[in-house]
Amino acid sequence: MDKDSGSGEAAGPHLRRRSLLGAAAGIAAAGGVGVAGGPARAEAAARPEPSFAPGRSVVFRNATVVTGDPRLGVRYESDVLVIGGTVRAIGRNLSVPGDAAVIDGRGAIVMPGMIDTHRHMWQTVIRGLGAEWTIANYFGWIYERWASFWRPEDLYASSLLSMAESINAGVTTTVDWSQDLRSYDYAEAAAEALFDSGARARLAYGYSFIPPQDWVLKGDVARLQRERFSSNDQLVTLQLAWDGTGTERAFPERPAWEFARAHHLPVTMHSGVRNWMADEQILNLRDNGFLLPTNTYVHCGTMSESNYQLIADSGGTVSIAAESELNAGQGYPPTGRIRAHGIPVSLSSDTQVWWSADMFAAMRATLNADRGIDHYRAHGQGKTVVNNNLRTQDVLHFATQGGADTLGESARLGSITPGKFADLVMVRADTPSMVPLINPVHQLVFHAQRGEVDTVMVHGRVLKHDGRLLGGLFPRARRLAEASMNHLRDRIGEQQWSQSQDPPPFEMG
Numbered sequence: 001m002d003k004d005s006g007s008g009e010a011a012g013p014h015l016r017r018r019s020l021l022g023a024a025a026g027i028a029a030a031g032g033v034g035v036a037g038g039p040a041r042a043e044a045a046a047r048p049e050p051s052f053a054p055g056r057s058v059v060f061r062n063a064t065v066v067t068g069d070p071r072l073g074v075r076y077e078s079d080v081l082v083i084g085g086t087v088r089a090i091g092r093n094l095s096v097p098g099d100a101a102v103i104d105g106r107g108a109i110v111m112p113g114m115i116d117t118h119r120h121m122w123q124t125v126i127r128g129l130g131a132e133w134t135i136a137n138y139f140g141w142i143y144e145r146w147a148s149f150w151r152p153e154d155l156y157a158s159s160l161l162s163m164a165e166s167i168n169a170g171v172t173t174t175v176d177w178s179q180d181l182r183s184y185d186y187a188e189a190a191a192e193a194l195f196d197s198g199a200r201a202r203l204a205y206g207y208s209f210i211p212p213q214d215w216v217l218k219g220d221v222a223r224l225q226r227e228r229f230s231s232n233d234q235l236v237t238l239q240l241a242w243d244g245t246g247t248e249r250a251f252p253e254r255p256a257w258e259f260a261r262a263h264h265l266p267v268t269m270h271s272g273v274r275n276w277m278a279d280e281q282i283l284n285l286r287d288n289g290f291l292l293p294t295n296t297y298v299h300c301g302t303m304s305e306s307n308y309q310l311i312a313d314s315g316g317t318v319s320i321a322a323e324s325e326l327n328a329g330q331g332y333p334p335t336g337r338i339r340a341h342g343i344p345v346s347l348s349s350d351t352q353v354w355w356s357a358d359m360f361a362a363m364r365a366t367l368n369a370d371r372g373i374d375h376y377r378a379h380g381q382g383k384t385v386v387n388n389n390l391r392t393q394d395v396l397h398f399a400t401q402g403g404a405d406t407l408g409e410s411a412r413l414g415s416i417t418p419g420k421f422a423d424l425v426m427v428r429a430d431t432p433s434m435v436p437l438i439n440p441v442h443q444l445v446f447h448a449q450r451g452e453v454d455t456v457m458v459h460g461r462v463l464k465h466d467g468r469l470l471g472g473l474f475p476r477a478r479r480l481a482e483a484s485m486n487h488l489r490d491r492i493g494e495q496q497w498s499q500s501q502d503p504p505p506f507e508m509g
């Protein structure tokens, strides 16, 4: 901080919405492009991308700052200064380096980057195909019929598109629950997509088609860790993903769990999905010493209270995907029960074969489910819920700090706190959906949407600004994903492609 605020701001370049538009109009006029009065798209195409050179300091000026840090709360008309990838200071009229890029925060909310702790990115390429599905349809089509049609380049294209979707939506860290890594080529392709995106991600290495002990030790996981994940100080990190363990008391999964522990790789599992990875399996993990604090249990809708307590006592975490659970039928989103046991909660979007990867939607779905069941139960007893239990502040916490806690990154991610990594999102609060701004937390949860995400920063680097993804990520991801979708459609065949979109009535045995 080498200058006071006044001179620092005057000297620094102004990367503001109005000044950018003005500059763009000037460039367009000089180039002879008829922007004035022309279509908005032409104007957008003519606008140059602002300069956020790597390593350059950035200050958000005069924003409403929802820090997510209980000690700091919400700060009004405040600045956030980012230097060298971390949040340096929050306050009014901050002194900043003379060459700091200035982002005008007036009429906007700066919040922590959101964290999605469970997403099957390889499926994004067939986005929307299964909107009418239940989980039975999902297993029938993708698991039993189609999964082998994906090539490594399809995983790459789908994951790159999914990461572009994350950045665009203000999701700065995403766990790619990648369960179709059938060979090293697939694993490498999935990892490369995450690295190439420029955002923060966790590759959850999985292969759901055979038991973990049959693939984890074959050498590919160790090789990928050695070649691409030798450090935890990089944007993309590694963990493992498998569906827990069976009920056999002989515990054949032991070698896979021992590998995970020896290689310091956390494990994420779909759990408590009706009878699958439910009580008996949790007890089996406990009895064999693998109810680890680094375990993340996804869904967890169907477990007994005593098993929630076991997870709580072990230090494990739960990822709730409310849109998924309410539509596909893994079990009712257990937010209330999980919280009653004091288990850290994060949110996730699961798969874009059905749903959006919109964490605003995930926060709303979680609140809707939790409040809805409370009202329903109360009415069944002739009672009325007077005060809602789960609050907007809680789900905003789940979507940010809860995700960081799940990843074992509590100290480095999840809130806007000096010293933490600068993973930040600026949400417009001057739109028809957001004015007048009365309570930024309430309005982030119930009124904001992806269209309001103006600026996204990961580790101090601006990846989206003024509503636009920077650096050419999206056009490339789109081109690759559309080619990949066409390949998969050919392999699937037109009959299944159309039949799967309108599944007939189906009774599960």
Ligand SMILES: [Zn+2]
Pocket (backbone or CB within 6 Å): 118, 120, 177, 270, 298, 350
């Ligand atoms: Zn899942």
